[in-house]
Every structure is written in C-alpha cells, then in structure tokens.
Amino acid sequence: MTQTALKIVPVSPKPSAQREALTEAKVRAAKPGAQRHEINDTDVPGLAVRIGTDTKVYILRSRLGTGRQAKRVQIKIGDTRAITLKQARDLARANILDLRNGIDPRVPQIGAIRTAQLLDLYEQDLIARQIVRTNDMMQSLRANLNPHRSRPIGDLTRLDLTAIIDGIQKSGRPGAADYFRKNATGFLNFAADKGHIPVSPLAGYRRPRQTRAQRLSGGQWTMNTPDQIKRFLKAVSSSHDPIFQAFLRFTLLTGQRRNEVAHMRWTELDANLSIWTVPADRTKSGTEHTVPLGLLSRALLENLAEVACAIIGETDDLIFSSHRKPGSPMSGWSKRIIPVRKAFGDDRLSIHGLRRTYRTGLSELGIDFDTAERMIGHKRPGLAGTYDKSTIIDRRFEAQFRWEDTLSELGEFWLVP
Template sequence: MLTDTKIAAIKPPEKGQQEHPDHKVTGLRLRVGAGGAKTWTLRRRVREKVLNRKLGTYPAMKLAAARIAAEKLIEALERDGSGAGIDRTFRAAAEAWIEAKKRPDGIRRQLEMHVLPEWGERKLGDIKRAEVRELIQGLEGEVLPNRVLATIKTIFGYAISQDWLEASPADRIEPPNKEKARDRVLAMGEVARVWNAATLLGYPVGPWVQMLILTAQRRSEVAGMRWVDLDLDAATWTITASDTKAKRAHLVPLSPTAVEIIKAMPVVGDYVFSTTARGPIRGFAKSKRLLDQWLESKGSGLTEPWRFHDLRRSAATHMVRLGIPELVVSRVLNHRVQGVTGQVYALHSYAPEKRHALDAWAAEVDQAVNGVRGGNVVSIGRK
C-alpha cells in the first residue's frame, strides 16, 4: 500500500514509465518516469470507455490530497460520465448561465469588472467560502456588493443544477448591511496626497486615479476610456451610452492637465488604461490597497477612510465651492436630465460651462499639488 515515505523512496526506471497503484482508492496510480517525475493519474472505466485523467504531481500533491482529488473525480464521472464539471472554470459556468438564461449585457459587464479578473480561470470546486466573502467585502458602494453576491449565488446555483458542483461556497453568506449614504469629501490637501501617491504607482493605475480626480467621472467609466472616444485636438472625451451608468452618451471636456496625462499614455490596445492590451484596467480593490500602501509609506495616509467614488463627490463639492452652479456640476456628473429636450440634446448642451467647471477644478488641483495658482496644468511628475 502506498505511503508518502514509500513514494519518496521510489526510484525512477532506467527508461519508460512505471505505475504504482494505490490499494485504497481503486484506479488511483502514481506514474514515475525515467526522468524522475512522479504524476498522479486516475484510470477509470466509464460506460464503454476507459478514461485516464491527470490529477497532479508529487510532491506538490501528497498522497492524502491525491486520494481526495481522485474520489471527487470518481463522483463526477459517475454523475455525468465525463468529469467535465470537475474542471469547469467559473468563467465557463458564468458564460453557460448567461447563455442559457439570456441574461442582459449589464450582468456580463458586472462580472467582467468585478468577478472574472479574480476567479475567471479558477475551477468551480476550488473557490472557497472565505474567498467569496473577501471578494464581496472588497467592493465599494451601497448596492453593488449585494448585486454581485446575488449574481455569484445564482451562477453557483446553476452549476449545481448542471451537476458541475455539489455545494455552493456562497451559501449562507449574507448580503452586506445596507450602508448609510456616504458624504465623505476629501479636503484639497487630501486630494493632493492621493494625486502624489498615484504618481508613484505608475501606469496604468496612477494615471487612472489622476483622471478620476480631474474628470469627476465614475471609476468604471474612466477605466473603460477608449482611444476612439477621444478627440485630443478638441480636448473632449465622449462616453457612449452603453458605457455609462445612466445609459446616456456624455461629453466630457478635458482640461489641459487631462490631455497632458492622456498624451503620455502608451497605446497598448483599444483602451487607454490597460494591463493586457485586450481590455480595460480591472481590480479596483487591489488598486485601492496599493494606493493606500503608498500613502502610508510616505507618512501621508488619510485620517478617515475613503473610496474611489469619494473622489467624484469631492470634485463636485469643490466645484460648487469655486462658484460653479449646481446645474452645471450636475451636467459634469451626467446626472439625470429632466424633460425631453434636455435628454435629446444632453450630449452637447452646457459643453462650454462644463469645460469652464473642469478647467477651474484642474487649476484648484494644481494649486493643491504644486502650491501655485495661475494655471490649470498640473505637472504630472511633481510630488
């Protein structure tokens, strides 16, 4: 009978491979090659076929772990005849659920933004309850964590209905308590500290944070900024209706500072801020942790907790303080426009006023960062 001691003592054959069966789990074998590699496999007859499946390598997978993996695969083989469910990734399960249930594009975007970067290639059975809780706790906002948790639970439930999974790691995880409406506004000194810490992060997270500050747009909208939507000669950024929370196209005038930052970006794909050249920047919670670490390392951490969305609220609050009418600030933020005329012509209406507001805000950031008034260009590299 195999033991870890006996396995460690097995010498490789001079040529070819040798198999050492486990007498506790029928079909589990340790395959030892001439080069010394030791591989766990399961050989099992399923209906009319004999399947051979690799489970892992020794010593990374010890005997006890190999037996557990073999028993799980045997159960899967008995359920569906192929064991495909045991290897199915969260991404594959999510795609199958979206297709089967005809879920809207918004659900797909929610998963792509908040879940798939963490779990996309993870096997369904490998995701633990603690990881579900950690992911949900890392999301910001009053509604988003609850919605993402509901989506995750539904996907795991669908996987169970298809015999890809026995139990859901999201079961009995309660939705986060509804938070009180946030009113956190960063003082200009705090804005400057966040700006300087972002400079230290480098591309793409650092410039992305600085654009959050300067444009006052939502984090997902800035993350999804595409080169095709920019007109740097006219200093404008058009967010298409499909990319805004409000489902309305939105024209964002760009201050000279914002244009300077964008022109300094490498072009690595369709998106201005990207780590893969295939999609926009992801993992906001991780980016926030990195930013806070830089703030702490420089001894300039913020005394009160803050979130990325607070940058948007702070920009709006300070624009009002600078004398910008609330109606104009509302247009900058792309809040709901009342009336048919306002909705139809919302894209270009108030464009000069919005430009003035964002230019004034950039000048205020300039003064906070560099301590000089009189321009609206912030030196990107200065701290």
C-alpha cells in the first residue's frame, strides 16, 4: 500500500489581542502595523479596538440571544476618527442589550432603535459630513429629547415633539424653540432616509403664521437709530460674562454670523489684526470669506486677549472661548441673552438682529449694494457670482472704517471692563 504525502496548508494567524482598560490616549497612541491586532476593553466586555494596517475601528463581539446555543456575532461600532471611546462604549452597551433581546443591530428594525442610539449615529453622520455646527445641533437635540432618550424612535410622535417645541417657546426662548425644530426636522429626516422610521413625524410641520396683531406689534428686531445702539451697548454690560459682552460688541462691529464669530481663532487673523479670514468650512456659502477690521474692532480684540488671559490663565487660540470650558466655543445662547434683553427692554432682541443692524447701517451710510452684500458674506447671484471673482477689498475696508467711525461717536462702550 502506497502512502500519500500530506499537503500542509498554512493557516492565517488570528489577530493578536491584549486586554486592558481602554483610554482615549491609548486609542490615539495605538499605531497601525504590518499585522492586524486588537486591544480588548475591560470596561465593556466584548468591545475592542482593532488596529489594521491603515485603520483603527471599534468592534463588538457578543451573542445574539441568550444561552450557550446563542449565535456569536461581530459588529463594527465605528471608526476611531469618527466617534469617541465614550460613544463607542455607549453604542456597545446598547447593542449588547438589543442582542440579548434577540434584536440584531445589523438588521434594520423599523422603529426599534432607541432615540439615544440614533442620535449617536446622526452625530457620526454630521461629523463625517464636516458640519460646522455639529456640537450646537447635538446639544439642542440631546437636551430637549432627553426625556425620550430610551424610547424606540418609532414610538416618538408628532405630539411629543410639538409639546417640546411649545414648552421651549413658553419658557421665553423662541430662538431656542425654532433652533430645536430645525434640528429635529433634520434628525428625523435622517432617521427616515436610513429606514429607521417610515416617515418623519414632523413631515409637513410648519410654524404658525403670524397674525395681523403680531405683525403690527413689530417684525424682526433691528436697530435703526444711534439712540437704540447706545441703549444696546449699555444693556450689554448687564451680562456677567465679559467674553460674551465682547462677543456681542464684535458681532455688531463686523456683522458676521453667530457661529462664525463664536468659532473665531487668533490664527485666522493677520499679523496686524486688520483682516480676519473665515475658512470655507465654517461659512454658510462654503467659500472662504475675508472680513476687514477697523480701529474699534482691533482695539476690542487686543483688549479681549488681556481679559481672556486674566480669566482663563492663558491665551487660547479660540478667541471667544467659554470661561467655564476653556478651549470650547460658547453655547447656551438663549440663556446668555436674557439679561441683555431685560436691560434693553425688548424680548425680540437677538444676536442675528446685530447682523441685520450692521447691514442696515451700511445702507444708511450710502455703501453700494454689491459692497454691502460682500461685507456680510452673501453669495453673488447668477452669472456675476460665477464669473466675477474680485474681492474689492479696498472698498470694503473703506466701508468698514466708515461704519466703525460712526459707532465710535456713540461713546466708550467697546472695551471690556
């Protein structure tokens, strides 16, 4: 009997694994190598970060159902560049709970995903799309949807959502109510687009039209006279946050959008503090915007650097940094503006109204339409916007100097005390 030679087939080695309590620092420090390996988390059993040749992702290994016969499954939680370790742990815990209940997170279950889990997925989507206002948007959604965070998204009704909007409105924060409505609409459209719900419960929802009495009582808040601007500048001092005071004054001086100013950095200014360049990824138009600065706005920035250093202990790159969370932009606008509204005596007062005041003021000074529109970063319509790429920076500097000269005559309101 002849013997047959055995053929030896090499087996690919399984990825090596370590077991230790993961930290953000360890995840960042883990370097891709020639061989794939994993670090298992001790805080959440089954969670690991897999380090490949050019990727780092969180994965979860668990069982679908209970008992020894339950099928083993592996779920990709997300890329380490898109989600934090805390988010990965929260998602892993939610997935483990679903798996024990026999729900496979990899198979879309219409309406079954919990609101908190879907909010995390929505945040990942916003980050991947590089949405500038992601933090503000998610803060509004999480704060207002918190009572419903553990409910399946399919159980969230239109009545639940309109009750939240009405409650914010009745608390005297119409801007926050409108902001939540917009964010909730986007979030629920995302849920519908991804197949988590058949249709958004806010589909077709519109704000009630203003009545004749409401229209007669006054439209959008704008300051049209020097006396109104004087009253506003005095009212600004009622805020207990000197950095927020400077933020309001600077917004009136430059007329730029709230989030563009709130995320402004020292590195975006030229050496003479005469030009502020807003990067394209932070403008509404998606194009880089150059803002000329005059003597008042430059003096305010120089003064603010000294004040911020005294409050925070160092000069942060973020100019209007939160004094409670140094290095983070300000938030909670609805609450911040309340004392200024009371001191001014008009509940319609808003940060966006400062932008309207700036644009109105340019027209009052006789600044031509094209220059004034460029000053506030509006896109030029039609073929002019397509073919005319001029910056008219000299005309814009002249317009800014004229506006700041006008404001300088109103008194010494510009430096932070």
